Amino acid sequence: MPLNLFSPGRIGRVELKNRLVMAPMALGYCDKGFVTDRMVEFFRLRARGGVGLICLGAVQIDPIRKTDYDMVNMYDDTCLPGLQRLTDAVHEEGSKIFAQLLHQGRYARSREYKGMEAVAPSAVASGYTGETPRELTLSEIKALTAYYAAGAKRALQAGFDGVELCTNSGYLIGQFLSPLTNQRTDGYNGDLYARMTFLLEIIAAVREAVGKNFPLTVRLGGHDFMEGGNTNSEARRIAGELEKVGVDALSITGGWHEAQVPQITMEVPRGGYSYLGRGIKEAVSIPVIMSNRMNIAVGEKILLEGGADFIAMARPLIADPELPNKAQQGRIDEIRPCVACNQSCLDRIMTHTAVECLGNAEAGRESELAQGAYLPTQVKTAHPEKILVIGAGAAGLEYARVASARGHSVTIWEQGSQPGGQILMASAIPGRHDLAELINYLTCACAKQGVLINYQVTAGKEDIIKKVEEGDFTRVVVATGAGPLDPKIPAEKEARVVQAWEVLKNRAEVGSNVIIVGGGAVGVETALTLAEIGTLDSAALRHLMLYRAETPDELYHLLTHGCKKITLVEMSNSIGKDIGPSTRWSVLARLKQHHVKIMKGAKAISIAEEGVNLEIDGGQVYVPADTVVLAVGAKPTNSLYHELKGAIGNLVLIGDASKPGKISDAIREAYRQAISFGSGGSIPIQKLFD
Incomplete structure (x- = not known):
């Protein structure tokens, strides 16, 4: 049984029964910002499942720039009765609950904010939305500070046990902290400490509104992963200043949504960014909460090594609300895993569709499925x-x-x-x-x-x-x-033609020059599988790096150059279009990293012994290959x-x-x-x- 995770903890004056935190995320369960039965029962089951602290994400505090999509209303008093229902439900099950106050800043899309343009420290175009925000005036900054304070006060009135400020992932406060997006010429910009002015003013206003005994935490990016942005070095300095002004805990996550570094997809190693939390913990004495690709084993290891004080998970608790109870009882093999696919959670929220879970068909449907206090799987x-x-x-x-x-x-x-x-x-x-x-x-x-x-x-x-x-x-x-579907492409008898499914099952041999017909998910995944053959593995990489046997450039070359030449052929003009948006970009980046040649708008019309005849742009092209892999769908x-x-x-x-x-x-x-x-x-x- 994990011992450290289930020892009691404290954030400010709030006692927590264990070290597990449900991290904040948008769920799409509210109704135009108001709490619903769906939301209440979803969180009730997570509290009943044994998590020590729940952090309610996507809580908007700006009464002017507001959206009906996904986010929870805390910008006026009409929200209070519903929020009180939520906090009561969580408390009845023995857990605590914080509210994360969020403003999207330049990440707000005008079409989702009823045509209102986004605002930000400076008018710097957003790679996340494709829009350019308007620079905030000084009076607007003061108003926003007051909105944060008013939101925190409402959280206290609604029965929350504390509040968290979202400064991470490239949202508004983080935009003030970054030299990339803060190009102001007034007191809100300058060195790192000057860029902290907005955050420090919010903290002061929140403290005045709720008092010193109401816990206040900050969700902080451990590294923006943006060229020219803040690194863990700056994050440590920010953390130190936050401790000085009385912040009770720091919740550490990864970089910005715009960053070209995968942070929560399946390819990211479990706990791969825990070093960021360890860096912060070395700089402060207040509790540090670490997140990103966590499970029980990784979380326990981090606590054992002193890398953090609490472990935060979001998707794993969507997958299995009973995760904490099962882990505490030693029933690790009974925990329904989160596989970080994102296809039913993040991919859905990106299209403003309520969050579900690949492995848990009950997630988000608890209030409708329940018969009394029991779900169908709990009723004989x-x-x-x-x-x-x-x-x-x-x-x-x-x-x-x-x-x-x-x-x-x-x-x-x-x-x-x-x-x-x-x-x-x-x-x-x-x-x-x-x-x-x-x-x-x-x-x-x-x-x-x-x-x-x-x-x-x-x-x-x-x-x-x-x-x-x-x-x-x-x-x-x-x-x-x-x-697998057989597209019935005419092929010479001597041609080596195999199905992608057989390649992925390791039941088919392929040569060194391969054409994959079909650029959907299966074709892309087959291309990556073949492209990695012959590349440097992690153990060899570690050895060579420790002894500095090769230059970084050479090591990168060895990581990305395998022993096969891969060409991916797709009839349409889109590669991987059946891959979810939160994952597709990184998969396409890996194709480029591994030098997979992509031919779009190309149709295979015949297969010869040593190549494929393609129809492209109204003409025909012959592409040499010793193996043709078919990845054109399933039946x-x-x-x-x-x-x-x-x-x-x-x-x-x-x-x-x-x-x-x-x-x-x-x-x-x-x-x-x-x-x-x-x-x-x-x-x-x-x-x-x-």
């Missing part, structure tokens, strides 16, 4: 069935997990020798190994709930019908997944379902076998189907998952 059915699931991929395992939790007897037949389906293939891609954790979780959950998984079983129509007729099963669920593998249809009664088709899609689609559909029978019709299932 009055009509248990004997269920056969065909396929142990993500959909099959999730269906089995949910159905067995509800009291049904479940058996899985899997054709392969291990569970996972396509996730096994996806987790082999560089930087995506965390996906395997989801299968480990599902397999463990099924085992603990008595699900029997039979491997290397070929499911046939007659065997299944016989089992159903003999009463061994009352319901059959087909989760046989999908297979359902569902012939068994059609053979069984009409022959047995309760027959269900789920996951990619129904319609190829994302992992989150398969998990959500499996969950929906698994709770849709035996519930007495009390849950509006279809409406919830439309």
Whole structure:
């Protein structure tokens, strides 16, 4: 059991039962800024799950520049009753809650602020929005300072246990701190200490509004990761000044949204930026909270080594609200993992769609799914069935997990020798190994709930019908997944043509000069997998760096130059368009880093023994290659379902076998189907998952 994480802690005068903090993030659960049942029940379950402190993110304090999207209203008193409901719910479950006060500054998009232009320290164009803000006047700066103070006072009135100021990620206060965006010629600019003036004035105003006993923390970027911006050296100096003026704790995260350094995507190592928090902790004596790609093991290690005092997580607690309780009880293998895919959380919030979770179909639906105080997976059915699931991929395992939790007897037949389906293939891609954790979780959950998984079983129509007729099963669920599409491109007999799926499963040999046909997610991931073959691995890199055996430029060359020449061919004019926006930019950057040649608007019309004929710009081009990899999509593998249809009664088709899609689609559909029978019709299932 993690010992340090579950020791009590203190921020200011607030006692916390453990060292776990739910980090702030926008969720999209409010209604034009007002608290909803959805928000209350979401946070109630996280508090019930054992987290010591919740920090409510995206709380807007400016009554003039405000948006109805995603952010919570704390700019007038109409918000107070709803916020009091929220804080009461969290306190009833034994946790504390802070409110993070945020102003987007130049990160506000005019179309989302009813046409109002963004404001900032200076009129410096935003790479995040593509717009140029207006420079704030002195009177507006004074007004904003008062808005922060008024917001903090409302937080106190609404029952919050403290407030946090957002200075990180390139938002307004951080824009004042940075020489890149603060080009003023008055007292708000100059050296680092002058650039802190706005922040220090806000802190003074907040203290006057709420008193010295109400905890005040600051969320601080440990490194902007912007060329010419603040580094950890400046962050340490800022931290020292904040301690001097009475800030109670510092919550450390990574850089700006504009930064070209991935910070929370799957490729980022767990705790990869914890050195930033350690640098801050060396400069102050007040508590330091560290975040970015955390899990229980990494968090415990950081605390043990003295790198921080608290560990903050956001997405892991969306994935599993019971994470703290499970960890404290030593049930680590029962924690549903966050795999940092971003496809159901950050990608959705970027399009102003409510946050969900790839692995947790209940996330954000707690208030609608709950029957009394219990979710469907916590309620046993009055009509248990004997269920056969065909396929142990993500959909099959999730269906089995949910159905067995509800009291049904479940058996899985899997054709392969291990569970996972396509996730096994996806987790082999560089930087995506965390996906395997989801299968480990599902397999463990099924085992603990008595699900029997039979491997290397070929499911046939007659065997299944016989089992159903003999009463061994009352319901059959087909989760046989999908297979790769064959585009039927004419190819010479001697040509080496393989499917991307076989490459990713390490079942196909490829040569040194490879053309990949298809520039969607699978094609891009295959290109990166092949491009990394022959590059320097992390152990060799560490050794060479420690002994300074090579120059930094040479080491970078060895990291990014493999032994294969890769060309990615795509018919449309967009590469990786089915990859989420929070991840796509970094994936495309890695293609460039690894010198993958990209040909857009190109159609493969025939494959020769030593190359491919492409149609591009109305003409034909021949591109030499010794191997052609096809990555043009997927098709359902569902012939068994059609053979069984009409022959047995309760027959269900789920996951990619129904319609190829994302992992989150398969998990959500499996969950929906698994709770849709035996519930007495009390849950509006279809409406919830439309």
